[in-house]
Amino acid sequence: MQGNVLVTGGAGGLGAAVAEAVCEAGGTPLVLDKSAPSVGDFELVDLADGRAAEAAVRALAKRHGNFSGVVTAAGIDRCGTLAEVPAEEWEQVVKVNLFGTAAVARAALPHLENGRVVTVASTLGLRAVSDATAYCASKFGVVGFTRALAAEAAGKIGVTLVVPGGMRTSFFDDRTEQYRPKDLDKLNPPDRVAAAIVFALNQPENCEVRELVVAHAEEPSWP
Known part of the structure; x- marks a missing residue:
């Protein structure tokens, strides 16, 4: 792998595993997160703030040039019934998971000629469960956003939707x-999902991995 790969949430969990996998594959991870990562240059940013996220993408592009890939691995959750979860916390989940994904992808597009975008949804973006209205709404949104972006960007940039099951992280x-x-x-360790993401990033020109479901063989959220 060559080039700069922008990774959201790269200071922990799946994002950190992706940043490390990119580094091991010979790429340069560039991280957006609220805390400093262990590898790669970074910008500290709250991805719930779309305009701040866009500015952080532009700052990294200014320092490093174009991106060969973007991976939107950042994600949060707030469990509870719709009536129990405070509105501000419910909306924060959607802002980070969906609006943050769209903001980063939007800002990265001018710096992504012939590059690839990999978004991270969830098995709960394909099936709904109780007490997860914010998370399901955000991840169903990521699925729809990614499929629409793939249609919009066909022939210009690669777009892959990754759907992980639960992972062994601090989530x-x-x-x-x-x-x-x-x-x-x-639950899968996050490095296994990160390996699938690097696989998608490494596809040759005009070959697309459109969607990947990656789950432990006995993980109960899929199918």
């Missing part, structure tokens, strides 16, 4: 017991 740490996975051994 579940602040949840109450009822919303935590029952068996962490039935």
Whole structure:
């Protein structure tokens, strides 16, 4: 792999695994996150603020030039029924997961000639469950956004939708017991999903991996 790969959420979880995988493959990870990553240059930004996210993309492009890829791995959740979750927290999930994805992709387009965008949805972007209205709304939105972007950008940039099942990250740490996975051994480590993302980024010109579902063989959220 060659070139600069912009990674959102690259300071932890799947984003950090992607940044490390890009580095190991010979690319240069450039990270957008609220805290500093362990690898790559970065801009500190709250991805819930779309205009700030766009400015951070432009700042990295100014320092490093064009991107060969963009991976929107940042994501948050807020569990609970629609009535229980405060409106500001509910909307924050959609802002980070959906609006942040769109803002970063939009700002990156002028710096992505012949490059690739990989968005990260979730198995809960394809099936809905109780007490996850914000997360499902945001990830269903990412699925629709990505499919529309793929149609819009066909022949200009590559677009891949990655749909991971649950992963062994800190994503579940602040949840109450009822919303935590029952068996962490039935979740993929994030480096396996990161490897699938690097695979998508490495496809030859005019070959597209449109969509990938990556889940542990016994992970219960898929199918």
